[in-house]
Amino acid sequence: MSAANKTITFISRRAPYSTEHAKACLDMVLAAAVFDQQVHYLFMDDGVYQLLAGQRPENIHNKNLGAALEALPLYGVDSILVEAQSLQERNLTADQLLQTGFRTCSRDELRNLIKASDQVFTL
Amino acid sequence: MNAATLHTVNKAGTPPALLHSCLRMSSSGDAILLLQDGVYLVGSPVLEQAIDSGRDVFVLQSDMEARGLVMNPQQRMRLVDYTGFVELSCQYSKTISWF
Numbered sequence: 001m002s003a004a005n006k007t008i009t010f011i012s013r014r015a016p017y018s019t020e021h022a023k024a025c026l027d028m029v030l031a032a033a034v035f036d037q038q039v040h041y042l043f044m045d046d047g048v049y050q051l052l053a054g055q056r057p058e059n060i061h062n063k064n065l066g067a068a069l070e071a072l073p074l075y076g077v078d079s080i081l082v083e084a085q086s087l088q089e090r091n092l093t094a095d096q097l098l099q100t101g102f103r104t105c106s107r108d109e110l111r112n113l114i115k116a117s118d119q120v121f122t123l
Numbered sequence: 124m125n126a127a128t129l130h131t132v133n134k135a136g137t138p139p140a141l142l143h144s145c146l147r148m149s150s151s152g153d154a155i156l157l158l159q160d161g162v163y164l165v166g167s168p169v170l171e172q173a174i175d176s177g178r179d180v181f182v183l184q185s186d187m188e189a190r191g192l193v194m195n196p197q198q199r200m201r202l203v204d205y206t207g208f209v210e211l212s213c214q215y216s217k218t219i220s221w222f
Contacts, residue, residue, distance in 0.1 A: 011219075013144065045144055085147065107147045114128065114148055120219045 006118040008032050009040040012047040013122060016065040017057055022050050025123035026068060033075045040113055041072070043102075044083035048090060051082065051097040070100050081105045081113070127152040129215035133222045135163035142169055145221045151177030156203070156211060158183040162192055165200060174199050183208060 010032075012025040025047075032039050043051055055066040072080060080102035087093070087104065094104060105113075114120055130149050134141045142164055145155065155178050157164055162182055164170050174180055180200040187194070187202070194202060203211065212218055 011148070044148075045140070083147070110148060111150050114219070115126075115150060117217070119217055120128070122220055122222070 005037060007038040007040070007116060009042060009114060009117040009120045011042045011044060011120065011122040012050065013045040015046040015049040016055070017060060017062050021123045022047065022065055025121075026065065028121060028123070029072075029077060030075055033077050039077050040079040040081060040117065041077055042081045042083065042105075042110065042113070044086045044110075046090075048082055048086045048092060048097075051100070051102065052092075053096060053098050066098050070098055072100060079103075081110070083107065083110060124213075125152075125215050127154065127215055129154045129156060129211050129218045131156045131158055131218065131220050131222075132161040132164065133157075133159040133220075135160050135167075139164055139167060139169055141221050142167070142173075145219075146173055146178075148219070149173075149178060154179040154181060154211060154215060156181045156183065156208065157200075158186050158208075160190075162187040162190060165192060165194065166198065170200075181207070181211060 010025055010029050012022055014021040016022040029039055029041050050065055055064055057064055080100055082102050082104050084104045084106055130145045130153060132142055132145050132155060165182055170180060181203045182200050184202040184204050
């Protein structure tokens, strides 16, 4: 049985570690990718903090979410998007972020992406 | 079915960060439904701008009444009950929950 192929956009909007939202969103992305759905993984608002390079959460007893995000291409998730305005508002530049092959996008691009998606999940 | 998106917003805030995020990702023709603490956004200038830029705004009546808020007759938002909420969910091709 094959699941109908859909375009699903996941919007991750929260910082890692303080809540389960970021991890839950990653789990949903991976699950969708395993079922061969067309997945877009968008980071906006505090979600962009998940992409900071050099995370060392071992001392707060968490698994390294950044390291997990770096493995996304191995799972066939290659559309990883970051909203440009969320980076600017937090004084972040692309060189401070993980090397996951993500693309920085304007809001117009993202609006079109959302229009073209069958389902959009925010977490 | 309407090809546009229904956005639900359940928090207010000063500044209304969640509404700003919703507006950045929504397009003209989309609808916004305020529920839970999102009803406190009724009357906010950002919401007026959203209406001016082609978004339809709906407010869940029971959440508004529960908080002692009343709709000013000049406000261009429409009150809906839970049946209206379900109808909106069916009418738009997808729903995005901002929470």
